[in-house]
Amino acid sequence: xxxxxxxxLPIGVFDSGVGGLTVLKxxxxxxxxxxxxxxxxxxxxxxGTKTPASIERYATQAAAKLQEQGIKLLVVACNTAxxxxxxxxxxxxxxLVVIGVVEPGATAAxxxxxxxxHLVLATEATVRLGAYKTAILAQDPxxxxxxxxxxxxxxxxxxxxxxxxxxxxIVRRYLDEADGAALDTIILGxxxxxxxxxxxxxxxxxxxxxxxxxxxxxxxxxxxxxAQDAIRGGDAPGYSRLLATDGATRFARVGGQxxxxxxxxxxxxxxxx
Amino acid sequence: xxxxxxxxLPIGVFDSGVGGLTVLKxxxxxxxxxxxxxxxxxxxxxxGTKTPASIERYATQAAAKLQEQGIKLLVVACNTAxxxxxxxxxxxxxxLVVIGVVEPGATAAxxxxxxxxHLVLATEATVRLGAYKTAILAQDPxxxxxxxxxxxxxxxxxxxxxxxxxxxxIVRRYLDEADGAALDTIILGxxxxxxxxxxxxxxxxxxxxxxxxxxxxxxxxxxxxxAQDAIRGGDAPGYSRLLATDGATRFARVGGQxxxxxxxxxxxxxxxx
Numbered sequence: 373x374x375x376x377x378x379x380x381l382p383i384g385v386f387d388s389g390v391g392g393l394t395v396l397k398x399x400x401x402x403x404x405x406x407x408x409x410x411x412x413x414x415x416x417x418x419x420g421t422k423t424p425a426s427i428e429r430y431a432t433q434a435a436a437k438l439q440e441q442g443i444k445l446l447v448v449a450c451n452t453a454x455x456x457x458x459x460x461x462x463x464x465x466x467x468l469v470v471i472g473v474v475e476p477g478a479t480a481a482x483x484x485x486x487x488x489x490h491l492v493l494a495t496e497a498t499v500r501l502g503a504y505k506t507a508i509l510a511q512d513p514x515x516x517x518x519x520x521x522x523x524x525x526x527x528x529x530x531x532x533x534x535x536x537x538x539x540x541x542i543v544r545r546y547l548d549e550a551d552g553a554a555l556d557t558i559i560l561g562x563x564x565x566x567x568x569x570x571x572x573x574x575x576x577x578x579x580x581x582x583x584x585x586x587x588x589x590x591x592x593x594x595x596x597x598x599a600q601d602a603i604r605g606g607d608a609p610g611y612s613r614l615l616a617t618d619g620a621t622r623f624a625r626v627g628g629q630x631x632x633x634x635x636x637x638x639x640x641x642x643x644x645x
Numbered sequence: 646x647x648x649x650x651x652x653x654l655p656i657g658v659f660d661s662g663v664g665g666l667t668v669l670k671x672x673x674x675x676x677x678x679x680x681x682x683x684x685x686x687x688x689x690x691x692x693g694t695k696t697p698a699s700i701e702r703y704a705t706q707a708a709a710k711l712q713e714q715g716i717k718l719l720v721v722a723c724n725t726a727x728x729x730x731x732x733x734x735x736x737x738x739x740x741l742v743v744i745g746v747v748e749p750g751a752t753a754a755x756x757x758x759x760x761x762x763h764l765v766l767a768t769e770a771t772v773r774l775g776a777y778k779t780a781i782l783a784q785d786p787x788x789x790x791x792x793x794x795x796x797x798x799x800x801x802x803x804x805x806x807x808x809x810x811x812x813x814x815i816v817r818r819y820l821d822e823a824d825g826a827a828l829d830t831i832i833l834g835x836x837x838x839x840x841x842x843x844x845x846x847x848x849x850x851x852x853x854x855x856x857x858x859x860x861x862x863x864x865x866x867x868x869x870x871x872a873q874d875a876i877r878g879g880d881a882p883g884y885s886r887l888l889a890t891d892g893a894t895r896f897a898r899v900g901g902q903x904x905x906x907x908x909x910x911x912x913x914x915x916x917x918x
Contacts, residue, residue, distance in 0.1 A: 415699055416689060426688055426891050496895070527800040538814045545811060618699050622769070 379604045382407035382613070383593065384443035386434050389417035390623060391529070391563030392449030393630035395473060395586045399447070400612065402590035403597075407610040411438050412627075413645070415618035418526060419452040420495025420562070427497060431457040432464050433645045434617075439465055444602055447593060448472045451562050451585075452495050455503030469596050474498075476592045477559055477585030478507035484581045485556035487514035493546065493572075494561030496521045504561055519561075520550035529564040530626050539571040547575060559583045567629060614640045652877045655680035655886070656866065657716035659707050662690035663896060664802070664836030665722030666903035668746060668859045672720070673885065675863035676870075680883040684711050685900075686918070688891035691799060692725040693768025693835070700770060704730040705737050706918045707890075712738055717875055720866060721745045724835050724858075725768050728776030742869050747771075749865045750832055750858030751780035757854045758829035760787035766819065766845075767834030769794040777834055792834075793823035802837040803899055812844045820848060832856045840902060887913045 383403075385396050389412050396410050413419075413434045419427050431453040435446060446468055448454045448461060454472030462470045481490050492504040498519075505517040524542050533539055558580055560566055566584050573582050597603045604610065614635075616623045620642050624635040656676075658669050662685050669683050686692075686707045692700050704726040708719055719741055721727045721734060727745030735743045754763050765777040771792075778790040797815050806812055831853055833839055839857050846855050870876045877883065887908075889896045893915050897908040 415695065421892065421895060422688065423892050524797075524800050524804050524806070527797050531797050533797070533818075538811070538818060541811050541814065545806075619694065619696050622694060 375601075376605070378444060379602050380407060381442050381444040382409040382610075384435075384438035384441075384446045385410045385449050386413075386431070386438060386446065386453070387411075387450040387563060388413050388419040388430075388453065390414070390627040390630050393627050394563050394566045394584075395447060395449035395589055396612065397631055398586035398590040399593055400610075402587070402594055403603075403610070405604050405606065405608065405610050406597075407604065409438060409441060409443060409613040409615065411615045411643070412617070412623060414616045414623055415645075418495070419450060420497050420523065420526065422497065424456045424497070424501070427453060428457040428460045431461060435461050435465055435470075437643065437645055439468060443468070445593065445596060446470045447589065449563055449589070451477075452497045455498045455501045469600070471589065471592055471596060473563065473585045473589050474503045474507050474561075476588035477561065477583065478504055478511060480585060480588040481557045481559050481583045482508060482512040482515065484583055486512060488556030489516045489554060490518070490557045490559055491547075491550055491555050492517065492519040492559045492561040493522050493525065493565060494519060495526070496523060498561055504559060518550055520546055522546040525568055526562065526564050529567040532626075532629055534567045535571050539568065540575055543568065543572055543575045555580050557581045557583050560585070615643050616640050617643060617645055648874075649878070651717060652875050653680060654715050654717040655682040655883075657708075657711035657714075657719045658683045658722050659686075659704070659711060659719065659726070660684075660723040660836060661686050661692040661703075661726065663687070663900040663903050666900050667836050667839045667857075668720060668722035668862055669885065670904055671859035671863040672866055673883075675860070675867055676876075676883075678877050678879065678881065678883050680877065682711060682714060682716065682886040682888065684888045684916070685890070685896060687889045687896055688918075691768070692723060693770050693796065693799065695770065697729045697770070697774070700726060701730040701733050704734060708734050708738055708743075710916065710918055712741060716741070718866065718869060719743045720862065722836055722862070724750075725770045728771045728774045742873070744862065744865055744869060746836065746858045746862050747776045747780050747834075749861035750834065750856065751777055751784060753858060753861040754830045754832050754856045755781060755785045755788065757856055759785060761829030762789045762827060763791070763830045763832055764820075764823055764828050765790065765792040765832045765834040766795050766798065766838060767792060768799065769796060771834055777832060791823055793819055795819040798841055799835065799837050802840040805899075805902055807840045808844050812841065813848055816841065816845055816848045828853050830854045830856050833858070888916045889913050890916060890918055
């Protein structure tokens, strides 16, 4: 394959559902010329309450589907899959470069508040593995990291109830459970949670920085493409293809909230894994 | 097979997850001598947001797994699967008798308030198909039926936040969305919702009857066994086997709330479909 046609290949972005569209959006803003293909494994979501073995099997199948279509880099835009299955995906897809969201999220938190006190809001599976804690402490041994599972925030974001007193009460309860006094950052450790950034900021103390891994992940994607001389040339805007394993109508309805613009079900191709 | 050994076969109970344990519990109370085997398709839950084609495929695979183990009757203890896949399951498993929960729930509502105004709280998939509406109007053409999708109640029940101001606020919002003035009954059209019966009764007007299909389903199971002369004889208490397709630890933790007694992960066998 010529360099040009290799660089025209899309970046693959994979998530268990629609939440990873927040990462797709950040990559689109950072790299407007790149072609993108997104796969949401909506038939088998949520990953956050499944066992590591199932998550690894599902993530590997989904990633293989994207690799089969031809991609030049894979972004695992799902915190749970990044926490559980990143090594397995790198092994299965080598030599393809695979970028997760946990590492960039940890970097963003450490950069925002070196030696700080961090609270990670995430799914059960991500918390159980302590992936953010490991990643942050590797970069900043002075940091303190607490992690809080908050499944209700996932359905809150999907239901579109992203502000108002119910959202506030639920966020407050999780912050109380985490005993979140004197925090420096709150890390949005699930791609659904950027939708709730406003309400989390309202409930948290004024001095707390809300860290979202989407834009840092887009920076890492740019750096990885540059390192491989794989940036797509020219001025033509890139395309975005959206694939899902089930439910184009629901994907379009909920996904539109994450992308920040309306989607129709005909924008979504349903594929089988 | 002798009559005796046929009647010793367990009743199979199938759900997408742990919610159907409310039905298992009702059957255990109604029929203490019967052997029971429960399968929760936890690897692929929730069914409520999936497409009919996926729900039908998953339900058929799960039911086939139970049939393979030897059962004398199948209860589909999942409203979504009952609404979407009951005909397909009856065809696939014939001549096995297959009982869903929608029909018994509709009967219970009609019996409670003939000619009444009913509100069904259910998952997206159940509401989209209007299964309760069809079943109630077939029995009582004078009735009025409204249906409200309420996905947040599923995670509320799973999180164990079944009372308090958050639960009240969420229930109130759904009842407001459904414009639930002058109701006669609220039908718990998802097997997760019996856990929220208390808070729903608190929020609803005093005169509203909360209808739960679990106990009516147990009555229908008894009648079907009697009609086939298939009641298990003797005084020995029956066994209950619990199978899940993923996550024995989580199944035990959440499922214990539904059964009303503690479960350990060693009480749950993980099977592959």
